[in-house]
Amino acid sequence: MRRQISRVPTAKELVSSPDKTEATGYAQVAQFIATDKELAVYRRFDRSAARVLLVLQSEILSKQEQLDKLDAEEANDPDEKGFLSSATIYGEMQEPPAGRDEDKNILLGELRKLVKEYCEYSVDKSGDLNLN
Numbered sequence: 001m002r003r004q005i006s007r008v009p010t011a012k013e014l015v016s017s018p019d020k021t022e023a024t025g026y027a028q029v030a031q032f033i034a035t036d037k038e039l040a041v042y043r044r045f046d047r048s049a050a051r052v053l054l055v056l057q058s059e060i061l062s063k064q065e066q067l068d069k070l071d072a073e074e075a076n077d078p079d080e081k082g083f084l085s086s087a088t089i090y091g092e093m094q095e096p097p098a099g100r101d102e103d104k105n106i107l108l109g110e111l112r113k114l115v116k117e118y119c120e121y122s123v124d125k126s127g128d129l130n131l132n
Contacts, residue, residue, distance in 0.1 A: 049121075056118045063111045070104050 023031050033039045 053118070053122060056114060056121065060111065060114050060118060063107055063114060067104060067107050067111065070100055070107070074100055 022028075
């Protein structure tokens with residue numbers, strides 16, 4: 001009795017579209033990779049990721065230094081009663097910040113975005129980079 005061997009499809013057959021149109025370039029490679037998750041091997045770009053994190057750190061430090069400078073100026077000004085240095089609840093402010101407080105508020109908004117981006121990026125890359 002003869003044993004029947006099942007035919008293994010070729011790579012070209014695996015990537016051909018159901019509508020019989022031939023994919024080329026990235027589309028063809030993507031179709032092939034989609035046939036088996038084991039084929040999905042991508043570059044991590046560790047050096048580029050590390051550089052992006054270093055630049056984000058530098059941007060955050062720069063904003064923090066600017067904020068520290070405003071805090072120091074405020075601490076040395078006996079007439080200053082800024083809302084951002086007090087325990088005032090932000091939502092209960094009677095009027096929007098002005099002067100130094102407005103500058104602080106703008107800086108804090110910028111800092112918030114940078115820190116959020118940094119945290120999301122560093123958590124995402126923490127498996128690839130030693131960020132502890």
